[in-house]
Amino acid sequence: MITKNYTASAAVFGALFCLFAGSATVAARGSGKVSAADGLQGESIYRSSCMVCHSLVPPPKVAPPVKGLARHYREAFKSKREAVDHMVAFMKKPDASKAVCQEEAIRRFGLMPAMSLPESDLRAVSEWVWDQFDPAMKPGDHKH
Numbered sequence: 001m002i003t004k005n006y007t008a009s010a011a012v013f014g015a016l017f018c019l020f021a022g023s024a025t026v027a028a029r030g031s032g033k034v035s036a037a038d039g040l041q042g043e044s045i046y047r048s049s050c051m052v053c054h055s056l057v058p059p060p061k062v063a064p065p066v067k068g069l070a071r072h073y074r075e076a077f078k079s080k081r082e083a084v085d086h087m088v089a090f091m092k093k094p095d096a097s098k099a100v101c102q103e104e105a106i107r108r109f110g111l112m113p114a115m116s117l118p119e120s121d122l123r124a125v126s127e128w129v130w131d132q133f134d135p136a137m138k139p140g141d142h143k144h
């Protein structure tokens with residue numbers, strides 16, 4: 001019994017440790033490359049083109065909140081670069097079979113409309129979305 005509990009909490013600790021270690025590495029890498037100006041640009045694109053549907057935090061408007069998206073993308077991709085590439089491609093041509101969000105999100109909200117923004121804006125806003133990941137947010141907090 002004691003051994004079992006110990007094993008379980010060690011596993012939880014291990015998982016949390018990986019999560020924090022992983023996000024610290026990503027944050028360090030991100031801050032080295034992305035200048036503050038890119039972050040501001042990403043946020044202002046979000047405000048003008050995405051916020052109408054995506055709130056930053058729950059409750060959702062008509063689409064999953066940004067912090068939930070960031071969590072899903074961090075779970076699905078190892079690097080910011082891969083995640084940003086995928087997000088940009090998805091926004092140009094949303095496709096349910098390529099969605100990182102669960103099917104449930106698409107059933108509930110419908111498929112996102114294609115974004116007709118320049119590639120550089122799509123990249124800047126995707127990087128900004130990735131950076132909104134909040135390790136303090138528990139998986140259940142972003143229930144769609």
Ligand code: HEC
Nearest residue numbers: 049050053062063069099100101105106109110111112125
């Ligand atoms: C008209 C409403 C609307 C606008 C505007 C909008 N979205 Fe979405 N978005 C949605 C809906 C609905 C979903 C959930 C269904 C889906 O995945 O297509 C979604 C899903 C997503 C996803 C998850 C895709 C996946 O892999 O599952 C990302 C990332 C995203 N939006 C980013 C953005 C960004 C960044 C912008 C602004 C440039 C934006 N969205 C603008 C409605 C919108």
